[in-house]
Amino acid sequence: MSAKPIISAQAAADRVDSGNMVMVGGFLGVGSPDQVLRALKARGTSGLTLVCNDTGIHDAKSGRCTGVAPLIESKAFSKVMVSHIGTNPETQRQMNAGETEVELIPQGTLAERVRAAGAGLGGVLTPTGVGTEVARGKQVIQVAGRDFLLETALGADIALIKARTADRAGNLVFCGTARNFNPLMATAAQTVIAEVEELVEIGDLDPDAIHTPSIYVDFLVLADQGRG
Amino acid sequence: MEYVPNKDIIAKRIARMFHTGDVVNLGIGLPTLVGNHLPEDVSILLQSENGMVGLGPSPERGAEHPDIVNAGGMPVTVVPGGCFLDSASSFGIVRGGHVDYTVLGVLEVDQEGNLANYMVPGKLVPGMGGAMDLVCGARKVIAATLHFEPSGASRMKRRCSLPLTAAGEVDFVVTDLGLFEVKQGHFLLRECFAPYTPEWIQERTQADIAVADDCRTFAYQPPLSQEQP
Numbered sequence: 001m002s003a004k005p006i007i008s009a010q011a012a013a014d015r016v017d018s019g020n021m022v023m024v025g026g027f028l029g030v031g032s033p034d035q036v037l038r039a040l041k042a043r044g045t046s047g048l049t050l051v052c053n054d055t056g057i058h059d060a061k062s063g064r065c066t067g068v069a070p071l072i073e074s075k076a077f078s079k080v081m082v083s084h085i086g087t088n089p090e091t092q093r094q095m096n097a098g099e100t101e102v103e104l105i106p107q108g109t110l111a112e113r114v115r116a117a118g119a120g121l122g123g124v125l126t127p128t129g130v131g132t133e134v135a136r137g138k139q140v141i142q143v144a145g146r147d148f149l150l151e152t153a154l155g156a157d158i159a160l161i162k163a164r165t166a167d168r169a170g171n172l173v174f175c176g177t178a179r180n181f182n183p184l185m186a187t188a189a190q191t192v193i194a195e196v197e198e199l200v201e202i203g204d205l206d207p208d209a210i211h212t213p214s215i216y217v218d219f220l221v222l223a224d225q226g227r228g
Numbered sequence: 229m230e231y232v233p234n235k236d237i238i239a240k241r242i243a244r245m246f247h248t249g250d251v252v253n254l255g256i257g258l259p260t261l262v263g264n265h266l267p268e269d270v271s272i273l274l275q276s277e278n279g280m281v282g283l284g285p286s287p288e289r290g291a292e293h294p295d296i297v298n299a300g301g302m303p304v305t306v307v308p309g310g311c312f313l314d315s316a317s318s319f320g321i322v323r324g325g326h327v328d329y330t331v332l333g334v335l336e337v338d339q340e341g342n343l344a345n346y347m348v349p350g351k352l353v354p355g356m357g358g359a360m361d362l363v364c365g366a367r368k369v370i371a372a373t374l375h376f377e378p379s380g381a382s383r384m385k386r387r388c389s390l391p392l393t394a395a396g397e398v399d400f401v402v403t404d405l406g407l408f409e410v411k412q413g414h415f416l417l418r419e420c421f422a423p424y425t426p427e428w429i430q431e432r433t434q435a436d437i438a439v440a441d442d443c444r445t446f447a448y449q450p451p452l453s454q455e456q457p
Contacts, residue, residue: 104347104353104355129360177295177296180279
């Protein structure tokens with residue numbers, strides 16, 4: 001089994017092109033690849049479409065700025081496709097001012113659309129959103145007398161994900177609630193860059209303990225010691 | 229009689245609706261307070277949409293694990309026997325009918341069981357997060373809210389005017405005035421919290437409220453027995 005290239009956060013950021021659709025793992029910033037995101041902000045790439053659970057936490061009072069919130073601040077995204085923006089007032093301000101397009105997707109639907117893309121499915125049928133704004137413009141399909149929305153697969157150019165541990169082959173193990181969207185996004189993008197806290201040798205990971213197979217991962221970024 | 233908001237009684241009453249073995253999801257905001265009032269003799273499993281079954285109490289100061297948080301991003305612990313999942317699996321639990329009760333906050337809830345709790349167009353747009361999936365998928369939906377908005381209007385309506393989180397899915401509404409069931413196009417008052425009376429509630433709520441024949445009035449501390457409404 002061959003090893004995946006280990007690159008710097010800056011080199012990872014260089015691989016994101018303006019106009020790309022970018023998936024970022026994490027839930028309110030927990031499980032987000034913070035060092036790669038920091039490098040991406042520093043690079044100033046813009047015109048991106050974000051696919052993420054949320055746009056992070058941005059608390060002006062405390063200065064807390066998690067997940068993709070720093071990139072929202074620097075206007076890296078022309079569009080965000082997320083389930084929640086309530087913890088980032090800047091996103092809401094940009095949306096109301098017409099500066100950034102916001103598409104709200106129910107969290108379970110977002111998870112399934114990403115999973116479907118990675119799994120070669122055209123989409124899924126879900127009851128979530130039937131009878132709400134979410135159903136607008138979508139096909140409603142009846143199965144056994146129950147209404148479902150047809151939600152299509154959602155893939156991306158690049159996935160920036162975060163894992164606790166990788167082996168050199170690119171097998172990944174996640175930690176706690178930092179797992180969330182990361183394993184799904186790992187399957188659903190052309191290029192997958194995984195920022196990891198710990199790197200072990202091929203063969204060190206118990207095959208039963210691996211969450212994401214190495215085949216999905218293209219590049220590894222080893223985070224500096226000391227979180228964030 | 230003057231209205232005095234009381235979040236505590238809402239949390240306390242909802243906490244007594246569960247049975248041992250129930251899988252429960254508590255939304256962010258007021259619903260999380262329910263976790264503080266769970267009776268000692270009832271053992272439930274808290275599920276968190278961000279990928280955990282077996283949400284435990286807050287960790288001790290200094291013992292927070294940065295990768296173990298609840299759906300509001302606050303540090304939590306995991307109980308013995310708990311586990312972590314990815315987001316697709318997590319919402320499989322939610323959407324697949326494996327959550328017995330979901331407790332959510334409210335902007336508006338109406339007598340047809342419609343819930344609006346994710347946006348006020350042009351003003352407040354937090355987004356739906358997992359709320360739509362939860363309301364669709366959970367076996368029973370409990371809407372938890374102070375009875376009145378700051379304006380003095382009731383949160384319980386005849387018909388929601390805000391964008392809906394889901395249509396016709398709410399089973400119970402628990403406010404600081406009483407416990408209501410949603411039944412056949414109207415609210416049914418099952419329990420009234422003293423000092424308020426059913427009539428006082430009906431007069432001030434902009435919705436149709438019927439009073440159950442066996443409607444009981446409780447003082448601030450409902451009885452400990454797990455009587456189901």
